[in-house]
Amino acid sequence: MDFSDLYKQGNSNLVSFSPDGKYLAVVVEHRLIIRNSDSPKTIHRVFSCTYDTAPFIQDVGWSSDSLFIFTASYELNRVDVWCLGDESWRCSIVDEVCCIEKAVWAAHGRHVLTFSELDLRLSIWSIEDEERRYIQYPKSRVALAFHPEGDYVAVAQRHDYHDFIGIYNTQSWAMVREIAVDTVDLTGIEWSPDGLHLVAWDLAGNFCAVVVNVGGVVKRVYTEDSVCLGVRSCVWAPGGQLLAVGGYDEKIRMLNHLTWRPVSTLVxxxxxxxxxxxxxxxxxxxxxxxxxxxxxxxxxxxxxxxxxxxxxxxxxxxxxxxxxxxxxxxxxxxxxxxxxxxxxxxxxxxxxxxxxxxxxxxxxxxxxxxxxxxxxxxxxxxxxxxxxxxxxxxxxxxxxxxxxxxxxxxxxxxxxxxxxxxxxxxxxxxxxxxxxxxxxxxxxx
Structure with a gap:
């Protein structure tokens, strides 16, 4: 492996490649530097935020087509969107009612989604017009799960003292289906690579992984009554035919896509x-x-x-x-x-x-x-x-x-x-x- 020269970056390790692999975004205090990935000495763009005091830029995110990139300063309740093709174009997002805690791109790269404090709402901002929509009661600590084709997004929600998974269309942002899951405190959701199933898992004290299909039918509630600890991590195999469930008991259960039962336990x-x-x-x-x-x-x-x-x-x-x-x-x-x-x-x-x-x-x-x-x-x-x-x-x-x-x-x-x-x-x-x-x-x- 050959190494390039050293380059400066912020202590927050905000270094991210564009989805097409051509550019590298680097944060240095209040500046966003876009470098060429094959020749990092070549700087493509430099974007400077208006705020130049700490905490500076706290997060960055590329759109799926590598044309736009956002910078976020959550303590200042601000998200700025920049365009690589037009240096003069800029979009600023400020929530007048709630403080922004997290921002992510929608799968198609034309909407920015922001979570508000206290899990009050999920705001959908369009960068093409002034359109704005909301999703109520999201769980901000649970990452959004986008369908592999990008047409749908799964949102973990909690209301009436129960956990739900809301499936929303990413074009109209209307709810397609709401799925009730039997979890104490939903901790994570993940869409399978083939887009046919979703898995949701519970908090640390309850070993529970729920598999549902796109129709909202619960295919399997996998639990381990003999295990006092819960699910620590969960990941799909690239083909979607295996689901690896890592527990706090230091074991990995490999679930198959037919019966959703373990075909093997790795210890x-x-x-x-x-x-x-x-x-x-x-x-x-x-x-x-x-x-x-x-x-x-x-x-x-x-x-x-x-x-x-x-x-x-x-x-x-x-x-x-x-x-x-x-x-x-x-x-x-x-x-x-x-x-x-x-x-x-x-x-x-x-x-x-x-x-x-x-x-x-x-x-x-x-x-x-x-x-x-x-x-x-x-x-x-x-x-x-x-x-x-x-x-x-x-x-x-x-x-x-x-x-x-x-x-x-x-x-x-x-x-x-x-x-x-x-x-x-x-x-x-x-x-x-x-x-x-x-x-x-x-x-x-």
Whole structure:
């Protein structure tokens, strides 16, 4: 991997590729800088907000056609929309009644949706005219779920002390159907990639995942009475035929699309990993670069390391709280991500934060474990290849590739602490985020 020069960005890590992969949006205080993704030195546009005091820009979002982009300052109750094709065009959104807490684009890229405080309403703003509509009682902490074709959106709502999923047409914004779900406190919803089903899951204390079809028929209410903890994460396989449900009990239930029952249960075990599993352990080698440097400028803590295959039987390090009476216990499957074509599933279990587990989906078995020296901060699949990028807060990026193993790519700056990763939708570029700066990594053939 070849890295670009370092570029400045805000400490909020607001770096985002456009959906067509041509541009990279970077926030620096009150300025929005649009760079070319293949040549980041080339600046396409610079948009400056009228407010130039903290908290500056707190959020950005691209429209689906990459023509518009919004910036949001929630504390100032303001959302500004900019056009890449016309630098003089601008649209400002200010809610006169309620404070804006979150903003997202509609799937077709001509409406901006804003959540108001206290979950009072969801406002739909058109950027083509002054039309404005509302949806009552949305749950702002539950992300909207757009149909894969963009014609419908599922909104989690709560009224009369019950949870509902409202299905709305994104052209007229009229309610098509309201589905009552038997949950205590709906926490998340997700539309299947084929657009035929929706899954909704409950709060942490109740293990419940509800699957409904587009007609509003509840196909399955999957519960685990023997489990005292609930669903931590939920993700669809790219084909929509499998649903991975990660629990706080450190297990992944793989539900099939015919009976919506588990075809397999994947368990994260710290001990007794089979010899057929490749366990890659990161180990230190030599002395730190800071000790070798004679210049006072380079006082980094970069440590040379490499990966070695652990001998069977292998073991995974378990996190132990320093003070069990004060520290919150880390539990559950916090990360679930399928590869682009659905052949592999990556997971991170919070009780073993230094390990990334990679499962082979067609065989429902553990394929490999990547165990790093530091806790995993980010874990992202390439959108086009069987490549998994991992960041741990060190100055290196780790790439796991199918049939090739793990590679360590050191950033040019030893002071970089990689905390975030953003893939270009084209899959040829990776944005590497550190505090106050970023660089691009270009993947070779």
């Amino acid at each position: 994260h075990r710290a001990q007794g990993i089979p010899a057929t599993v490749d366990v890659f352990n990161e180990v230190e080698i030599g002395t730190s670069l800071a000790q070798e440097s004679r210049t006072p400028v380079d006082q980094s803590t970069r440590v040379r390391s490499r990966f070695v295959l652990a001998a069977a039987p292998s073991a995974i390090r378990v996190a132990v709280a320093v003070d069990v009476h004060r520290a919150e216990r880390r539990l559950g499957v916090s990360v679930l991500a399928f590869s682009a074509e659905g052949a592999f599933l990556a997971s991170v279990c919070e009780s073993m934060p230094n390990a990334v587990w990679i499962w082979k989906v067609d065989e429902m078995r553990l394929l490999a474990v990547v165990q790093t020296l530091r806790a995993v901060r980010a874990c992202r699949w390439s959108p086009v290849e069987r490549t998994l990028a991992v960041a741990t807060g060190s100055s290196s990026v780790y790439l796991w590739k199918w049939e090739d193993g793990v590679f360590i790519h050191d950033c040019p700056s030893a002071t970089a602490a990689v905390a975030g990763l953003v893939w270009n939708p084209n899959g040829d570029t990776l944005a590497v985020l550190s505090k106050g700066m970023f660089m691009l990594g270009f993947l070779g053939e």
